[in-house]
Amino acid sequence: MKxxxxxxxxxxxxxxAAPLIPKPLIxxxxxxxLQHEIECLVSQGFxxxxxxxxHMADKIMGYFGDGGRFGARIExxxxxxxxxxxxxxxxxxxxxSEDFLLLNADSLFDxxxxxxxxxxxxxxxxxxxxxxxxxxPYDSGLIEADENGAVTAWLAxxxxxxxxxxxxxxxxxxILSPKVLDMCGSPEKADLDRQLLKPLxxxxxxxxxxxxEYVRDMGTPDRLExxxxxxxxxxxxxxxxxxxxxxxxxxRDGTLNxxxxxxxxxxxLELLPDTAEAVRLINESGYLAVVVTNQPVIARGEVTxxxxxxxxxxxxxxxxxxxAYIDGLYFCPHHPDKGFExxxxxxxxxxxxxxxxxxxxxxxxxxxxxxxAESFMIGDSENDIGAGKAAGCRxxxxxxxSFGQDFTADSLLSAVKHIIGGMDK
Numbered sequence: 085m086k087x088x089x090x091x092x093x094x095x096x097x098x099x100x101a102a103p104l105i106p107k108p109l110i111x112x113x114x115x116x117x118l119q120h121e122i123e124c125l126v127s128q129g130f131x132x133x134x135x136x137x138x139h140m141a142d143k144i145m146g147y148f149g150d151g152g153r154f155g156a157r158i159e160x161x162x163x164x165x166x167x168x169x170x171x172x173x174x175x176x177x178x179x180x181s182e183d184f185l186l187l188n189a190d191s192l193f194d195x196x197x198x199x200x201x202x203x204x205x206x207x208x209x210x211x212x213x214x215x216x217x218x219x220x221p222y223d224s225g226l227i228e229a230d231e232n233g234a235v236t237a238w239l240a241x242x243x244x245x246x247x248x249x250x251x252x253x254x255x256x257x258x259i260l261s262p263k264v265l266d267m268c269g270s271p272e273k274a275d276l277d278r279q280l281l282k283p284l285x286x287x288x289x290x291x292x293x294x295x296x297e298y299v300r301d302m303g304t305p306d307r308l309e310x311x312x313x314x315x316x317x318x319x320x321x322x323x324x325x326x327x328x329x330x331x332x333x334x335x336r337d338g339t340l341n342x343x344x345x346x347x348x349x350x351x352x353l354e355l356l357p358d359t360a361e362a363v364r365l366i367n368e369s370g371y372l373a374v375v376v377t378n379q380p381v382i383a384r385g386e387v388t389x390x391x392x393x394x395x396x397x398x399x400x401x402x403x404x405x406x407x408a409y410i411d412g413l414y415f416c417p418h419h420p421d422k423g424f425e426x427x428x429x430x431x432x433x434x435x436x437x438x439x440x441x442x443x444x445x446x447x448x449x450x451x452x453x454x455x456x457a458e459s460f461m462i463g464d465s466e467n468d469i470g471a472g473k474a475a476g477c478r479x480x481x482x483x484x485x486s487f488g489q490d491f492t493a494d495s496l497l498s499a500v501k502h503i504i505g506g507m508d509k
Contacts, residue, residue, distance in 0.1 A: 085130060085182070085201060086134065086179070086180065086182070086184040087132065087133045087184065087187060088133075088135075088176065088180075088185065088187070089118070089121065089134070089135045089136070089187045089188070089189050090186070090187070090188050091106070091135050091136060091137050091144055091189035092136050092137055092139060092141075092163050092172070093107065093138075093189075105140065105143060106140035107189070107190050107302075108144055108189040109143060109144065110302065110308065113315050113316055116147065117189070117192055117302060118135075118144070118148070119148075120192055120315075121187060121189065121191070121192075122151070122154050122156055124193065124195070124197070125156070128196075128197045128198055129198070130185065130197060131155060131156045131157055132156075132157050133151060133156050133157065133158045133159070134158075134159045134161060134176060134179065135148070135158060135159075135160050135189070136160075136161045136162075136176075137161070137162055137163070138162065141160075161175060168274045168275050168276075169274070169275055169276040169277070170274040170275060170276035170279065170280055173186075173265055173274070174265055174270045177262065177270075180262045182261075182262070183204065183260065183262075184259070184262070185257070185259055186257075186259070186260055187256070187257055188256045188257075188301065190301050190302055191256055191257075191299055191300060191301045191302070192298070192300055192302060192311045192314075192315060193255075193300075194297065194323070194324040194326075195214070195257070195295065195324060195326075196326045200212070200214060200257070200259065200293055200295070203291075203293050204259040204291070204293070207234075207291045209259070209289060209290065209291040210261045210263055210290065211259065211260050211264055211280075211281055211289065211290050211291070212258065212259045212290075212291045212292070212293050213227065213235070213254050213255075213257070213258050213281065213291075213292055214257035214258070214292075215254055215292040215294050215295070216253060216295055216296060216299060217253065217296075217404075217409035217410065218251070218253045219364070219367070219404070219409060220407065221253055221404040222404060222405060223241055224241065224254075225238065225254055225277075226239040226245060226250070227239075227292050228249075228250070228252075229252070233293070233294070234288050234290065234291055235286075235291060237285055238282045240277070246397075247398075248350060248394060248398040248401045249400070250396075250397055251401070251403070251410075252294065254277075255299040256299070258276075258281075264281075264284070265280075267283075295325065296372055296411035296412070297323050297324055298319065298320045298323040298324070300314070318370070322370040327453075328453055328454070328458075329372055329452050330371045330454065330455060330459050331371055331373075331411075331449075331452070331460075332366050332372070332374070332459065332460050332503060333374050333376050333445055333448070333460065333461040333477065334363075334373060334374065334375050334376070334410075334462055334496075335375075335376065335377060335439075335463030335464060335468045336375055336399075337377065338463075338464040338482070339464050339468075339496055340355065340359050340375070340399065341353050341355050341359070341399070342355075342356055343464070346380075346381050347381075348386055348391070350394050350397075350398040353402075355399075355402050355403070356495075356496065358495060358497040359408075359496060359497075360402070360403055360405075360406035361406075361497055362496040362497040362499075362500040363409070363410065363500075364408040365497075365500050365501065366500055367408060369503075369504045371460075371504075372411040372412065373409070373411050373412075374410065374411055374412040374414070374452075375399075375410050375414065376414050376415075376444040376448070377413075377414070377415045378416050378438055378439050378467070379415045379416060379417055380416075380418070380419035382417035383417055383418050383419035383427060383432055384419055384424045384426070384427055384428075385424065385425070385426030385427045385428055386426070392415065392417075411452070412451065412452065414447060415444075416437040416438040416439070416444060417431050418432070418433050418434075418435040418438050420432065420433065420435075420438075439463075439468060439470065439471035440466070440467040440468075441474065442471050442472075442474040445471060445472070445475035445477065446475060456476040456477050459478070460478050460479070460480055460503055461475070461477045461479045461480070462479075462480040462482065462496065462499050462500075463480075463481070463482065464481070464483050466485065466487045468481070469481055469488060469489045470487070478490045480492070480493055480499045480502075480503070481493070482494070482496060482499065
């Protein structure tokens with residue numbers, strides 16, 4: 085699969101940090117950011133690369149040459165005049181005979197590219213965008229998708245958005261079929277998002293690939309310094325799904341939000357004090373933050389799947405407002421006991437996912453490649469501890485009681501600080 089890297093922008097927001105070189109040559113830990121991208125590509129077999137250049141093109145071409153010293157085969161397309169974020173693709177159409185990766189040259193990432201491309205082919209998509217949660221969804225473009233991952237709506241930063249939303253943001257990595265270009269004629273200039281991708285929303289041909297892996301642009305001086313810290317600390321590599329992950333599994337009710345019995349509406353959901361700070365520490369540590377929650381209200385007929393989704397949208401929105409996010413959320417809709425008015429018969433079953441059984445944790449481990457022995461389960465009940473122990477995790481009980489937990493904490497924040505503090509021991 086070919087890779088096209090868009091490296092023609094001027095990078096006006098970050099120019100003050102490196103005014104004499106183009107943005108793709110700004111160094112991170114001794115190497116230009118574009119070199120980090122190319123090395124990630126080559127290490128996974130993506131060696132055929134086309135780089136589109138414009139601003140200070142000679143410096144980029146002079147540094148990377150034909151790509152031989154990096155194990156790649158690099159060609160260039162020089163934009164003599166601005167063509168927008170996708171105009172160059174139409175000039176490259178004769179070189180793009182099959183699906184291709186499309187990347188920006190100002191992002192640091194370390195992702196499992198083969199997993200990404202396999203998902204794209206499995207969905208038989210015309211286009212797939214790499215999506216992830218971030219720490220500022222309130223001012224980011226948001227992607228809405230159905231249960232199969234097909235994109236249904238694309239909300240730009242300036243678009244009106246619902247009160248509660250999932251923290252799913254376009255990370256700027258794409259896989260496109262050349263057929264997408266053929267659908268748009270041959271415009272002089274083109275905007276990738278507005279003219280090529282957004283028109284595919286709701287067609288069942290544009291998919292999102294949700295991943296917790298590290299992808300971050302360095303478009304401002306502050307982000308540049310943050311990316312440098314993350315790379316130096318090893319966080320970038322630690323988040324790659326090419327390596328075994330560690331997770332902090334989190335119960336929901338009584339752990340993240342106040343316990344109110346059977347929570348049935350978004351209005352009832354209120355984060356506990358310091359929840360966002362605790363989750364933010366998990367995000368910064370390299371652990372995944374994964375919610376696993378029993379939701380028998382579905383089987384009891386008291387909340388629909390759509391109603392539960394709205395509750396979880398509120399959870400993600402409230403966390404995002406404070407710079408925190410969850411990497412995954414799993415819920416069990418089953419309940420073994422029958423006899424409730426309005427119950428859903430097919431969900432009244434003794435399943436393998438309802439805590440204290442470990443099914444939700446095992447599914448997350450399968451999805452994300454989690455090393456359960458290096459992970460933690462935090463919750464406020466015997467069922468949480470039982471599920472964590474059954475999955476092979478270390479366990480933390482919030483509150484009092486003795487259920488065989490590894491340790492006890494009086495709050496989620498203190499539990500997370502204990503876990504993160506142990507990383508250095």
